[in-house]
Amino acid sequence: MVKSLNNIRQEFPILDQIVNDEPLIYLDNAATTQKPQAVIDAIVDYYQTDNANVHRGVHTLAERATEQYEAARQKVQRFINADQSAEIIFTKGTTQSLNWVASHFGPQVVQAGDEILISYMEHHSNLVPWQQLAQQTGAKLVYIDLLPDGQLDLADAKAKIGPRTKIVSLTHASNVLGVVNPIQAIAQLVHQFGNYLVVDGAQAIPHMPVDVQDLDADFYAFSGHKMLGPTGIGVLYGKKTLLEQVTPVEYGGEMIDFVELQQSTFKELPWRLEGGTPNIEGAIALGAAIDYLNQIGMAQIQAHEQALVAKAIPALQTIDGLTIYGPQNAQDRTGVIAFNLDNLHPHDLATALDMEGVAVRAGHHCAQPLMKWLNVAATARASSIYIIRKPMLINWFKQFKPQRSFSKMALSKLDNLYRQVILDHSQHPHHHGHLDTVDHEIELRNPTCGDVLQLEIALQDGKISQIAFSGEGCTISQASASMMTDAVLGKTPAQAETMIERFSDMMIGDRPDEDWEILEDAAILQGVQQFPARIKCATLAWKALHKALISDQHSAVSGQIVNHAETEETD
Numbered sequence: 001m002v003k004s005l006n007n008i009r010q011e012f013p014i015l016d017q018i019v020n021d022e023p024l025i026y027l028d029n030a031a032t033t034q035k036p037q038a039v040i041d042a043i044v045d046y047y048q049t050d051n052a053n054v055h056r057g058v059h060t061l062a063e064r065a066t067e068q069y070e071a072a073r074q075k076v077q078r079f080i081n082a083d084q085s086a087e088i089i090f091t092k093g094t095t096q097s098l099n100w101v102a103s104h105f106g107p108q109v110v111q112a113g114d115e116i117l118i119s120y121m122e123h124h125s126n127l128v129p130w131q132q133l134a135q136q137t138g139a140k141l142v143y144i145d146l147l148p149d150g151q152l153d154l155a156d157a158k159a160k161i162g163p164r165t166k167i168v169s170l171t172h173a174s175n176v177l178g179v180v181n182p183i184q185a186i187a188q189l190v191h192q193f194g195n196y197l198v199v200d201g202a203q204a205i206p207h208m209p210v211d212v213q214d215l216d217a218d219f220y221a222f223s224g225h226k227m228l229g230p231t232g233i234g235v236l237y238g239k240k241t242l243l244e245q246v247t248p249v250e251y252g253g254e255m256i257d258f259v260e261l262q263q264s265t266f267k268e269l270p271w272r273l274e275g276g277t278p279n280i281e282g283a284i285a286l287g288a289a290i291d292y293l294n295q296i297g298m299a300q301i302q303a304h305e306q307a308l309v310a311k312a313i314p315a316l317q318t319i320d321g322l323t324i325y326g327p328q329n330a331q332d333r334t335g336v337i338a339f340n341l342d343n344l345h346p347h348d349l350a351t352a353l354d355m356e357g358v359a360v361r362a363g364h365h366c367a368q369p370l371m372k373w374l375n376v377a378a379t380a381r382a383s384s385i386y387i388i389r390k391p392m393l394i395n396w397f398k399q400f401k402p403q404r405s406f407s408k409m410a411l412s413k414l415d416n417l418y419r420q421v422i423l424d425h426s427q428h429p430h431h432h433g434h435l436d437t438v439d440h441e442i443e444l445r446n447p448t449c450g451d452v453l454q455l456e457i458a459l460q461d462g463k464i465s466q467i468a469f470s471g472e473g474c475t476i477s478q479a480s481a482s483m484m485t486d487a488v489l490g491k492t493p494a495q496a497e498t499m500i501e502r503f504s505d506m507m508i509g510d511r512p513d514e515d516w517e518i519l520e521d522a523a524i525l526q527g528v529q530q531f532p533a534r535i536k537c538a539t540l541a542w543k544a545l546h547k548a549l550i551s552d553q554h555s556a557v558s559g560q561i562v563n564h565a566e567t568e569e570t571d
């Protein structure tokens, strides 16, 4: 029976809640989708009635668990129209699937001097594994250009694919631009030289019918959690003849036939590549997610999503100062819409929307080379809106009346976070720029959002005599840097360290009544504690100062300039 789209929202229990006094509107599906009750029930049922290990017991529960696990594999096979279920390998997700191909198939076909071709729009999961393979083999990693609207430049792909292009690995749909790539055309180009096409299907599989035989992909990777299934389960599809060449990643139980003291024989596909106890409930629940998607129908999902995007794009285009990345036509994209608003950092925008109960992602979306190509540090992103009823979406966009300044509306929602003094510091930062003479400089990044802060310090008579910062960041990180530079100017490194410790105590927030006066203006940032995702923004400048001062102790003897460019902020 075909499921009507009208009541679908009610089947996602998590969506029935109030967030920040507003009904939740979840627009972060490209990061992970919410789960319908049917998927949650499948997990609970499995544990309540059938839980046992697969492929090894002879008792009834073991047989039931095995049957369901293998039935899930067949559901996946049918869902993507693979030729046989042996071509479906359960993995942790897209990242693992792509890594396995790069590290356990790649070295067999790629040699020094060969080329691996990817595009500028790849997610890091479809970029870093190929970088590694290129480094290990001496092959060259080459990038297909994008057209100005973000679509893949097919002419460039044609020009770059040649006999030395041993592997092309491409995303089927971009997690930022929403563009859908011409996989079939690329497959033809690659196959004419007898080489291989790997497809990252993470952002395509939830949005459109996928037929791997029709696409002629040699490998196709995707994640359960982005298609209404649970986390920790994903799929690597491969043509059987190619999967047979993939060396096992893990040896142990489940994947062997006979083990002798000095050698072993391995099972046939697909189990040869599934060492150890697999994610049984994950696979079964992924099967339930596929059943659910099939009840709606992937063609209907695609059509509905395009109708929503066709409304969303023009509505967004009416907002002053809003830039949408990627093609502007609904038919050229999926329901992933990345955007930025002038004068408002995407982090601030996402926090403002969160105050309205709207969950969007802000950051570099694990696509830093694409952010560079777009010439932005980060974007906001509303994604995969197929489970929203149209009236709800339209209401949401109605809030963005062009004559109203969205930035002001957003900021007024954030009283606690954005006190006037914070806004003043971020709009007119103190000590912003560069010093003529620098004793210590450091660059620190916040990898989750792409914020970057450069700090320069000059010392005289054992005191911080000059300090300056530059870089890009949200309201909070810029204000915090401005306040920090005010507070520590003229202090000794030891005094500054005490202030850093105090700031860190304040952010931890377990001493609410403490007097933070020593931090001067920065004491106002105490309110950031209520927004845990923003604490890293507030602490970036202070951590940079700490690292610079530590380097000061190390370099005190030599008196050299310490330059820590590219130092990463990871915690």
Ligand code: PLP
Pocket: 030, 031, 092, 093, 094, 095, 096, 123, 125, 126, 171, 173, 174, 175, 200, 202, 203, 223
């Ligand atoms: N590829 C794309 C295009 C993605 O959007 C993502 C996740 O956002 C991935 C790969 C990685 O997926 P996972 O984290 O589930 O392995």
